[in-house]
Amino acid sequence: MKNKLAxxxxxxxxxxxxxxxxxxxxHQINNKTMIEYVIEKTKKLNPEKLIVVxxxxxxxxxxxxxxxxxxxxxxxxxxxxxxxxxxCAEKLQDKDCxxxxxxxxxxxxxxxxxxxxxxxxxxxxxxxxxxxxQVNNPYGYGRIIRRGDNIISIVEEKxxxxxxKNINEINAGIYxxxxxxxxxxxxxxxxxxxxxxxxxxxxxxxxxKSGFKDKVIICNTDNEYEIKGANTIEQLTxxxxxx
Numbered sequence: 001m002k003n004k005l006a007x008x009x010x011x012x013x014x015x016x017x018x019x020x021x022x023x024x025x026x027h028q029i030n031n032k033t034m035i036e037y038v039i040e041k042t043k044k045l046n047p048e049k050l051i052v053v054x055x056x057x058x059x060x061x062x063x064x065x066x067x068x069x070x071x072x073x074x075x076x077x078x079x080x081x082x083x084x085x086x087x088c089a090e091k092l093q094d095k096d097c098x099x100x101x102x103x104x105x106x107x108x109x110x111x112x113x114x115x116x117x118x119x120x121x122x123x124x125x126x127x128x129x130x131x132x133x134q135v136n137n138p139y140g141y142g143r144i145i146r147r148g149d150n151i152i153s154i155v156e157e158k159x160x161x162x163x164x165k166n167i168n169e170i171n172a173g174i175y176x177x178x179x180x181x182x183x184x185x186x187x188x189x190x191x192x193x194x195x196x197x198x199x200x201x202x203x204x205x206x207x208x209k210s211g212f213k214d215k216v217i218i219c220n221t222d223n224e225y226e227i228k229g230a231n232t233i234e235q236l237t238x239x240x241x242x243x
Contacts, residue, residue, distance in 0.1 A: 021057075133170055
């Protein structure tokens with residue numbers, strides 16, 4: 001790896017639509033939890049720090065992952081992905097590194113794609129690199145908004161207008177940030193949206209307005225299956241086809 005790397009795995013959610021008391025990331029595919037798939041892929045990048053953000057039934061998550069060498073941050077209230085990353089400030093804000101952020105419910109993500117994302121980020125000396133994809137059915141994903149070739153923002157499904165919903169280039173929810181830039185700017189995220197949450201994708205327009213327009217880039221995967229998450233038992237069963 002060209003630069004030092006920290007990794008944050010977001011794993012605080014309950015997963016209400018699973019209709020289960022089990023934390024979302026502990027649901028299994030072929031007898032292995034979703035988060036274990038993610039951890040095993042990310043550990044191959046040899047990060048200096050591997051932090052899991054826990055929340056709902058966090059002791060159960062930590063106990064299940066006791067065989068892995070991990071650090072934990074507690075998100076006491078689940079107020080969105082941006083809020084989850086804010087909780088990592090104490091561990092990361094002074095680190096001179098890049099930080100990969102992804103969710104614990106994307107079990108099909110590949111080592112190859114994570115390495116390519118990292119290399120794209122490092123080779124371009126980027127402030128932020130977004131993993132994206134062109135998909136036939138973008139429903140549920142944040143849409144990447146461009147002006148010409150330049151990215152200007154990411155709009156979540158629940159906040160998108162009809163024109164934006166027709167955009168097929170989507171945000172996979174996996175990012176690498178220059179760590180110093182990330183933590184100097186993350187407190188600028190607000191919760192003025194339909195969910196009253198702090199969205200991590202809102203970092204993108206913040207960085208653009210802060211002078212990093214040419215340093216916010218996209219690395220697209222052509223395998224849309226590897227970025228699929230599971231919000232329901234039916235979706236979990238669907239993912240088993242691709243493991």
